[in-house]
Amino acid sequence: MNQEEMSTKFYNVGLSYKKADAKVRGAFSITKENQKLLLEEAKSKGIEGVFVLSTCNRTEITGFAKHPFELITLLVQYSNGTVEDFINVSNVYKNKDAVKHLFYIATGLESQILGDYEIVGQLKEAFRLAKEVGTTNAYIERLMNLVLQASKDVKNNTKLSSGTTSVSYAAIQYLLENVEGYDKKNILIYGLGDIGKNTCKNVLEYTSNKMISLVNRTKETAISFKDSHPEVTVVDYQDLTSKIEESDILIVSTGAVVPTVTKSDVANNKKLLILDLSMPENVDASVQEIEGVTLINVDELSRITDKTLETRKNEIPEAEKIINKYKQEFNEWISLRKFVPAVNALKETLQVIQNEEIDFQSKKIKDFNVEQAEVISSRLIQKITTQFVKHLKDEDTSVDQSINVISKMFNIKEMVLNENN
Template sequence: MEIEQFHIVGINYKKTDTSIRGQFALNNEGYANLLMKAQGLGINSLFVLSTCNRTEIYGIAPSAELLADLLCSETQGDIATFKPLAYHKRGKAAIEHYFHVACGLDSQILGDYEIVGQIRQAVKFAKAHNCINAFLERLSNTAFQTSKAIKNQTSLSGGTVSVAFAAIQFLKLHCSDISHKKFVLIGTGKIGYNTCKNLIDYLGAKDITLINRSQEKAQVIADELGLKIAPFEQLQQASAHADIVIVATNAPGPILFKEDLNTTGKKILIDLSVPRNIDISVKNRAQTILVNVDDLSKLGDATLKTRQAEVPKALSIIDSYLEEFKQWYQMRKNVPIIRAAKQSLMDIHHCAWFQSLQMEAPENAAQQEDAIKTAIKNLAVKMRSQEQTPGCAYIETLHDFVNFTASTGLARKRKDNPESLASELG
């Protein structure tokens, strides 16, 4: 059964800090290698979710250990470090965990709606490598639908709370006259862009220099927002002369060190990257504040209280979609039996048993087809209710269909036998 072989193994912010999670972050190259290795091991349906708050592998496999070994084979961290910190979910518990993650209930910041987009990308990447089967695709689509329903029907993701916005809150608390400060923002991906917008919209920041490995991408955002850019090669020089440096890249390790910040004066450094892209040594620089995503997630906000009150509504919506998926899975298990029953009903007029009742094939083919559809629909309903075993439901469907053909005149009595079919069935 696919449900029993569905496993989730991972680590998240609850038991690990950014330094540990960074060891198990997965880039696209490693992700592609992992999927190729999985197929070589006969694991053909899986994906990996790697974000700043978690790294999880979702897959249909003989064991969780196999998935854990796969994940660690393509990350900097090893299995000995991973195992004591990891959690494992299987079967129904794994499915429920998937829904909670996709809906933002398991996020470091409750109601984080960005997570569902990250999952979509992870599933899309795996599907492009032929690693998503019908079960995992249906499960994922149902989880996405659930997330959307919660977004539309509750306030779980209401208000403005995210890592990018938490950085703004932090700056408000720790920096005065902020609109006149000199900013350097390194990394212009989604988080970098959102942070940049927040700096302008909420803090009135004007002096912002964007730095990105792809200078063309930085230029597009700079043109949109009226900002400056600097080449990546000037990262250290620009950071040294800035009051506030925000790093939101996906580099595999630190790109900014204490020795790069060789000027004097107060400096705030915000690292929104996992793994860390600002070396921890900068804390030893005088008049320096360094914070990362874990620090920012601890900031309290009234919005979070509102979101917490929405959790029961979200759980109720999740339950309804879980039931929908359960019904789909139950029907999927019954498909072979339903197909066999349909074929039997189509062939019944040619079988020896039916002919032994001295009946002829029906004259009205359209009516016969409708009768078969009705019988199969009734069979599906019975099997979904689980009130009968598949075998009993199958036999009862055949019996009901024969009675129906006789009572409605769909099957014609042979001329050499005047007795009714009903009497022959007793």
């Protein structure tokens, strides 16, 4: 590990649905553009291993820092939140706890809807952007590789993500349980990101409704979706307000940073159910002042539970076993990174002693066989270093303590370790 890493610790700082409601999370949501700017600034400041995750359930920054406030400052700077608000709802994980947190996120154990697998795609995209900007390092790349392997293992070998349970599914479940005659309602879906598309697919799969309209700022996206789902109708973006007036149900899932649906877009004296799946919220809360309008956000939808979630809860212990296996593999890799430089330093020190002693004996002893002495002493050095490696790999060994003892015995300054991780 380089000297910069040795003076820092591995942190994950952020906030989630556990402490922050949808309004607060919306304030700390970071746009894609700002995520890139944040990463570029982190890079310019020499902050390594950084990536940003901003979803409807959480906003987090992960990376190496001398103090977590370095990362907190970046998070606040590139969102619309304040330090004071962040402190009230924040989580700060360090070193091993930060590693564990990432495993739990990727496997769905930290999702607002237990086992929600949509987070994996979001995590991959966050890491892809970090690699593109150049803020990753060997540590975070190895960690993310194992985190994603664990996620895949949990999905394939447990029932934690069985059934269909996500925010997009919670939306359709809400309709099925709370809207009478949902098959004959005019449904307008506004926004065709991943959640919007999945929600539309769920409406088509779980209902026989043939009155589904789509509005997207980029019309080509909606037309492309219609190619594989001809049952839906595509509406021009400029006709959004008039289409809302005709609708019974409005499902909003856009990526805007401010509300795009306000009181002026909603007709008076007409019943309208609005499901806002966006983060930050894209429907102004004032629409609830209009008689007949019901507004439901992601937090309310995520409280919905069913038998699928009960099944998933029973899978948590098995998922944790899988996580522990990959965490152990990561810890072994960290140990290897620690003691390989130490072993090499010991070997180089022994070789210096070897050369000095052979040189001394060759001058002192007549007909001294230098070649044989080099062969024998080299084999001894190899056996000593091999035994040292075996000792360090033993699960009962304190790697740091053992290396410190050897470094003091042989006065090897290069063996100074990074104990942060």
